[in-house]
Amino acid sequence: MATPARPRSSASASFPRARRIRKRADFVRIQNGGHRVTTRHLLILVSAPTAAMPRGGARRGKERGAALGESGAAAVPPSPNAASRLGLVASRKVGGAVARNRAKRLLREAFRRFPELFPDRVDIVVILRTGAGSLGLEDVLAELRSVVPVVRRRARDALAASPPIAAARGADERAAGDPAPPARG
Numbered sequence: 001m002a003t004p005a006r007p008r009s010s011a012s013a014s015f016p017r018a019r020r021i022r023k024r025a026d027f028v029r030i031q032n033g034g035h036r037v038t039t040r041h042l043l044i045l046v047s048a049p050t051a052a053m054p055r056g057g058a059r060r061g062k063e064r065g066a067a068l069g070e071s072g073a074a075a076v077p078p079s080p081n082a083a084s085r086l087g088l089v090a091s092r093k094v095g096g097a098v099a100r101n102r103a104k105r106l107l108r109e110a111f112r113r114f115p116e117l118f119p120d121r122v123d124i125v126v127i128l129r130t131g132a133g134s135l136g137l138e139d140v141l142a143e144l145r146s147v148v149p150v151v152r153r154r155a156r157d158a159l160a161a162s163p164p165i166a167a168a169r170g171a172d173e174r175a176a177g178d179p180a181p182p183a184r185g
Helices: 024-033 061-067 097-113 137-146 148-161 165-175
Strands: 035-038 042-047 085-090 123-128
Touching (some): 024 042, 024 085, 137 148
Antiparallel strands (some): 042 123
């Protein structure tokens, strides 16, 4: 008698693409300009999100230039209730492939099961440091819980420092040759 096949757990069902940081440009942006929080085994970078390209791919020609700011990000602001996104970086300093993947899996699990540890509406990149490969889930949670107030403060700072999308777009358009609006006085 054959046993029924167990359904495969789908990581994308509990950790959808919209919650992941996947593009190198996003990782570089966050690593260069993110607000840092450090623990013994983790470096947490928090940054305000940029607006993403609408689904369906890039537009061509003049349409694309009109719809995008100088940075190439669409001029559509992120939703105020948007969930945070997570990106993970683990170098060989963490350990071999098994240790790196296990450590990343534990952090993704903490991100999924304990959303209260992570602020909303921000992009978060966690860089695993030496020794993170030997941590268990409780160890990861203990490190994250110890810095929750600091991470929330950094998230507020990042969101406050990011200019509104519409204001940034207006500045880009003026820089492109349009005259500045007349000053009222």
